Amino acid sequence: xxxxxxxxxxxxxxxxxxxxxxxxxxxxxxxxxxxxxxxxxxxxxxxxxxxxxxxxxxxxxxxxxxxxxxxxxxxxxxxxxxxxxxxxxxxxxxxxxxxxxxxxxxxxxxxxxxxxxxxxxxxxxxxxxxxxxxxxxxxxxxxxxxxxxxxxxxxxxxxxxxxxxxxxxxxxxxxxxxxxxxxxxxxxxxxxxxxxxxxxxxxxxxxxxxxxxxxxxxxxxxxxxxxxxxxxxxxxxxxxxxxxxxxxxxxxxxxxxxxxxxxxxxxxxxxxxxxxxxxxxxxxxxxxxxxxxxxxxxxxxxxxxxxxxxxxxxxxxxxxxxxxxxxxxxxxxxxxxxxxxxxxxxxxxxxxxxxxxxxxxxxxxxxxxxxxxxxxxx
Ligand SMILES: [Zn+2]
Numbered sequence: 001x002x003x004x005x006x007x008x009x010x011x012x013x014x015x016x017x018x019x020x021x022x023x024x025x026x027x028x029x030x031x032x033x034x035x036x037x038x039x040x041x042x043x044x045x046x047x048x049x050x051x052x053x054x055x056x057x058x059x060x061x062x063x064x065x066x067x068x069x070x071x072x073x074x075x076x077x078x079x080x081x082x083x084x085x086x087x088x089x090x091x092x093x094x095x096x097x098x099x100x101x102x103x104x105x106x107x108x109x110x111x112x113x114x115x116x117x118x119x120x121x122x123x124x125x126x127x128x129x130x131x132x133x134x135x136x137x138x139x140x141x142x143x144x145x146x147x148x149x150x151x152x153x154x155x156x157x158x159x160x161x162x163x164x165x166x167x168x169x170x171x172x173x174x175x176x177x178x179x180x181x182x183x184x185x186x187x188x189x190x191x192x193x194x195x196x197x198x199x200x201x202x203x204x205x206x207x208x209x210x211x212x213x214x215x216x217x218x219x220x221x222x223x224x225x226x227x228x229x230x231x232x233x234x235x236x237x238x239x240x241x242x243x244x245x246x247x248x249x250x251x252x253x254x255x256x257x258x259x260x261x262x263x264x265x266x267x268x269x270x271x272x273x274x275x276x277x278x279x280x281x282x283x284x285x286x287x288x289x290x291x292x293x294x295x296x297x298x299x300x301x302x303x304x305x306x307x308x309x310x311x312x313x314x315x316x317x318x319x320x321x322x323x324x325x326x327x328x329x330x331x332x333x334x335x336x337x338x339x340x341x342x343x344x345x346x347x348x349x350x351x352x353x354x355x356x357x358x359x360x361x362x363x364x365x366x367x368x369x370x371x372x373x374x375x376x377x378x
Contacts, residue, residue: 034089036061039214039257047072047083049239049251054082056255062092068116068170070138070248085254086116087167087267091150113152113169115140120272122162126151128269132335133162135272165270201369202246204376207268209278209330210235210251214258219283221346227281230355232256234343235279237365245369265333273336275304275372278328280340281355283347290351291319295340297331304337307375312367317354318344
C-alpha cells in the first residue's frame, strides 16, 4: 500500500511537472518514441493495409515516429521512411516507464491534441467501457484539461467535458493557419460524409478481425491446413475491396501473431466503428457439412448479419447456411454492430479446395463489401 501511494505521488508529481514546466530534454525526446506492443508488426511502404510489406518489427522494438495519418505513423526502417499501424504501438515516457508499464503515456507537455483517427468516440470517463457522449473527427483539436492513464480529458463545444483516447490523437494543435483556411470545419465535413454516402463506404469505419493467429492456429483442417492462415489471406482481400469502396478499414491483427479477444474488442471500441466483422473457417468432424454461416449476438447485430448473408449468398460458390445467434466473446465485447462469419468448413475436402483459392476469397470480399454498402446506406 505504501509503495502504491508513493508511486501515485510520483505519477502525480510527474504530471504536474509535465503540465506546468517547460519540456526537459528527456521528455522532449520521449514524446515521439514508441514501443511495439504486438509480437509482429508489419512495416509497409504506404499507410494502408494493402501496401507491400517491406519489413517487420517485433514486440519491444522501439521506434521514433515523425508523421501520422489515418491511424498510421511514419518511421524509419533500414534507413528508409516506412509506415506502421499506430494502434500496435505504446508510447514510451522514460521517466514513468517503470511505474506504469502497462499503460500508454503519450501525454506530454503540449497543451493541445488533434484527433488523428478518422472519427472517434468522446466518453464520459477514461476507459472504453465509459458511456459515449459525443463524437470527434480527424483534425479536431482539443485543449488538454487533465489526463488519466492514456486518456485525455477535453472540453466539448456543446459544453461540459469528455474523455478521448490519446492513442488516436497527435500532440499539439495540428491545424496551422493555412490548413484552417482550406479546411474550416473538418468536423462538419466528416459528419456530412456519412449522410451523403450513396453506395460507397466513404466516411465509414469498418473493423476487420482476422480470427486466431500466432500461437492460436484456430481449426486444423485436412492436410494440416491452419485456419489462421486462410483467414489472414481472406482478410487481405476483404481489406483491399473495402478500401477501394472508400471505407476506413482497421484490422485487429496484420500478421501472424496472437491477439486476445479482449484486445480485438478494445481496438474496435477505440474507434467510431460502424461494423465489426470477424472472419473464421469452421471444422466439423461428424458429417460432411458445407457452407457459410453468419453469426450475430444481439438484436442490434441482426440486420448487419442478414445483409451480409444475403450478399455472400449471391457472390460465393459455397451454400449459405443462413444467420444464427451465438454469444461469441468478441461479439459480446464490441460496442459496434458485429458479426462473426464462418466462411466454409476446412474439414470438408470440397470446401477446403474451394476456400483456398483466390477466386473464393475475393468473392468473400465482394460479398462483405456489397453487404456493408446495402446495410450502411439504407
Ligand atoms: Zn475460428
